[in-house]
Amino acid sequence: MNKLKTMHRTLVAIAVTSVLASALVACGKKVDSGATQVIASVDGQEITVHQMNAILSKASGVAPERLTAVKAEILSALVDQQIAINAAVDKKLDRSPEVVAAIEAAKREILARAAMEQIASAQAQPTDDEAKKYYADNPALFAERRIYNLQEITFPKADIDESALRVAVNNAKSAEDISTWLKQHDIKFAANSGVRGAEQLPLEILPKLAMLKDGQMALHSEGSSYVIMRVNASKSEPVSEAQALPLIKTYLFNQRGVAAIKQFKADVKAKAKIEYFGEFKGGEAALKAKAEEELKAAQQAKAQQEQKAKEDAEAFAKQKAQEQAAAQAAEEERAKARAEARSKSGKEDAGATAQPLNLEKGLKGLK
Numbered sequence: 001m002n003k004l005k006t007m008h009r010t011l012v013a014i015a016v017t018s019v020l021a022s023a024l025v026a027c028g029k030k031v032d033s034g035a036t037q038v039i040a041s042v043d044g045q046e047i048t049v050h051q052m053n054a055i056l057s058k059a060s061g062v063a064p065e066r067l068t069a070v071k072a073e074i075l076s077a078l079v080d081q082q083i084a085i086n087a088a089v090d091k092k093l094d095r096s097p098e099v100v101a102a103i104e105a106a107k108r109e110i111l112a113r114a115a116m117e118q119i120a121s122a123q124a125q126p127t128d129d130e131a132k133k134y135y136a137d138n139p140a141l142f143a144e145r146r147i148y149n150l151q152e153i154t155f156p157k158a159d160i161d162e163s164a165l166r167v168a169v170n171n172a173k174s175a176e177d178i179s180t181w182l183k184q185h186d187i188k189f190a191a192n193s194g195v196r197g198a199e200q201l202p203l204e205i206l207p208k209l210a211m212l213k214d215g216q217m218a219l220h221s222e223g224s225s226y227v228i229m230r231v232n233a234s235k236s237e238p239v240s241e242a243q244a245l246p247l248i249k250t251y252l253f254n255q256r257g258v259a260a261i262k263q264f265k266a267d268v269k270a271k272a273k274i275e276y277f278g279e280f281k282g283g284e285a286a287l288k289a290k291a292e293e294e295l296k297a298a299q300q301a302k303a304q305q306e307q308k309a310k311e312d313a314e315a316f317a318k319q320k321a322q323e324q325a326a327a328q329a330a331e332e333e334r335a336k337a338r339a340e341a342r343s344k345s346g347k348e349d350a351g352a353t354a355q356p357l358n359l360e361k362g363l364k365g366l367k
Contacts, residue, residue, distance in 0.1 A: 040075065042082040051078060119264050120257025131248040135241050138203075140210035142239045145198045148209065149233040151175040151217075154225050155182060155189035165226065169219045175230045178217075197237070205229070 037049040055074050056062075062070050093099050135142050153175060168181045175191070182189050198206055205220045209229060212218055217230035276283045 040079055040082075042079060043086055045082055045086060047075075047078050047082055116261050119260050120254075123253065123256040123260055126249045126252040126256075128245065130252060131245045132241065134248050134252060135244050138206075140206045141198050141203075142241070142244045144210060145236070145238050146210065146234045147195060147197050147237050148201070148231055149195050150193060151230040151232055152192045153178055153182070153189050153228045154192070154222075155187050156225055157221070158224075160185075160187065160226070166219060169217060169228060172217065175217070175228070178228055193232075 038046045039049050039052060040047040052071065052074055055078075056070070059070060059074075088094055088099075094103075140146075168178065172178050172181070179189070179191065198210070201209060202220075202222070205218070208218050208220065209231070212231045214231050214233050217228055219226060219228050221227075274283070276286075280287065
């Protein structure tokens with residue numbers, strides 16, 4: 001119950017925030033209470049039932065027994081909002097350039113979203129046959145659905161020999177083998193692990209993943225990156241056709257909406273007269289080309305810095321090795337000199353001792 005209340009409060013907060021721009025635009029205007037069904041007034045500024053209903057329409061999934069409580073939350077939020085709006089108007093914040101720009105941006109976003117929602121909602125609803133076909137065409141999502149315990153390794157495609165990579169993947173017995181191979185080739189990567197249902201995975205890789213047994217791995221491409229997935233463990237949790245059909249219909253309807261919006265944008269953009277000025281002269285293509293050049297230059301500069309850092313480190317290590325070798329050679333020379341000095345000193349001592357002995361013998365012979 002607490003989680004449900006928290007969810008409703010969140011929905012109320014989001015919905016109230018979404019009507020803030022229109023409320024600011026209309027601020028300072030009093031409305032005929034009889035015509036608009038006023039439900040509250042804050043220092044003469046009225047709150048209408050239409051505002052309440054607009055927010056209620058976004059708070060979907062409200063149980064009948066919770067409706068009155070949710071209305072109370074919305075009313076409280078609307079009153080608090082109107083108090084804040086009145087304070088903003090009193091301080092003439094509604095005339096500040098930042099607020100005017102924010103209101104205009106919100107208005108543009110609301111209008112654009114409304115147009116796209118109208119296009120999406122106008123699409124035909126999927127039929128039962130279409131939903132059943134989708135169920136049959138995607139066994140890995142439904143009839144043969146599995147829950148996967150996965151290890152993932154993601155890394156950029158740049159400067160990678162794909163054939164060598166595939167050989168490494170085929171020969172690897174663990175994710176650690178892949179990590180070692182990537183490190184040996186100075187390729188930066190990100191490792192991740194977790195438990196995911198089939199519906200949480202990219203649809204294009206699911207058939208390949210469904211063929212893997214526990215302990216096996218697969219390589220697939222995602223944009224500018226490679227992703228290696230290893231199935232640590234899995235378990236079967238199928239979804240029946242009866243359970244899946246409502247979800248499939250919603251998914252197919254949403255997909256139709258997305259496709260229709262994309263087509264609409266492409267068609268209108270092709271017919272529209274679009275001009276670009278200033279630093280944006282040349283349009284999107286020119287900006288993308290410039291961005292690619294800047295990215296390439298940044299990557300080259302980074303590579304040069306890394307190469308220089310590597311060369312500096314190698315030169316420093318070489319210098320230190322030479323210094324150590326020279327110090328060792330000097331120490332060896334000093335040790336050799338000390339040994340020779342000791343040897344010479346010993347011979348001189350022996351000669352000095354022998355001379356008195358010979359003299360003594362000669363004197364004895366004379367006697």
